Amino acid sequence: MKALGIYREVQNSPNRESDDALVLKAVMDQLSILKTETSLMTPEDFDRVDVAGYDLIVPMCETYPRLMRLKKIEAETGVMVVNPSDSVLGCYRTRMLDSFARTPGLCYPPTEVRRTTAEANLRPPSFEAESGWWIKRGDVHNTTTCDVVFARNWKEVDAIRREFESREIKDMAVQRHTDGDLIKFYGVGPGQWFTWFYHDPSTARRLPFEIEDLAAQAEMAAAAVKVEIFGGDAIVTPEERIFVIDINSWPSFARVRTEASVQIARRLRLRRTASRKA
Template sequence: MRILLVQRAEKFSPNSVEKDKAILEAVGARLMAAGHQIDMVSEEALEAPEQYDRIMTMGRLPETLDKLKALNAINSSTGIANCARCKLEEMMRRIGMPIPPREGVHGYWLKRGDAAAQSKGDVQFAATKNELQTKIQEFEARGITAYTVSAHVPGDLVKFYGVAGTGFFRYYYPTDDGDTKFDDEQRNGSARHYHFEVEALQACTEQLAKAVGISVYGGDCIVDETGAYSIIDFNDWPSFSRCREEAADAIAALGMEDVRKLKGS
């Protein structure tokens, strides 16, 4: 089978270009070892994807999503588009996901809502309502009129990674290893490692992945001292840098399962 791997545009991989490339290459190596013909292309150079039997994509450009919309890809164009924060927050509220409240006493997070964060400036912390209003005005001056606002939640910041339907799920504390994209994780301080039900979080994120329409996903949540968690971020196909080899096994297995289904159809 001919399988196309689509690389993410560098603007959507702030501080993570090589990490994002590495997970896609790792998946490609496994598929090639299984006997499939593999091509990898940047989404800016994507042409004639319909010529391939299967597509696995990290692309986020609107034109990429449009080209792949009618094709059966991992992840789907619709699912990737649903990960834009405004759409995602609306969906999470509708299906009852645990998310931060809009109001609180520990400050606020202002996040770009029309697309994934492309720079540190797309995610801003404001200690007060007045500072929040100032930052909203700064967003609007940059042409960002779609954004979300949520209250800051104290607790452990936990990063999670999953491949829906494969049983693969991992979680990590960024302050344990210091691996961070924008250093916003430091706002919550060093992890206390509050106990929480990992299986419940996995089930919750699998439900969200299904609702959004993606299979390869990652995100962040805050776990408070009671063990309750709030999902603060959810996105399509992260770099899996903390668990790349295991994740690549799961993603490749997912791709090969889909190929078997296509052969049988």
């Protein structure tokens, strides 16, 4: 089997460029042990070369033109791509929220998607938000600290909106702030492997929850956007409720890179073996 890994764009790896690269390299190293011939290339190299002849493509790249090229390659050659282009696009925030809304049982904070024009934001959302709102760019996940910004009141939202508009960001998500412990989770499958940790252990209140409830919510979110290698964020509230905030394709797995690389390589081999038997 021949596998190609494509690194993530530097601009899409804010403050974690090396972590993203290291986990992909670790997965390729594991695949090599599992009798797979592997190659790695930058997104810029991918733009220039013919990638015919691979049985498996493992892309961390996220820009729209590259995903469209990958989608065309998938359709024309039948090569297995994990995560597929449509699934990565499904993690773009507006698409993700639409998928969440169509997933029974999945819990996420009240959210409205709006255009970034002044006319679309004359009034606050219909839901109450006494503790404020998180204003998030509507396409990709944050590439700078200005992409997800907290607003204590509706007056502050206008400055955020104007900054988005100045960067030609067309849509934004307005999400109610939810009090609780912020958790980061990682998974493979869904259903093969799952782990979690506090985003900031020093400030976590360690509110009680059931890990199976967290795993179930995370895996529902992953299934909603059809990603197999995933990470995300969730809130555990004082009432022991769990709200998924985000899901994304191919996170850095920085704190658990060694274990994650083993689990991801195993998943990729299993998927490839199953496809050949089908």
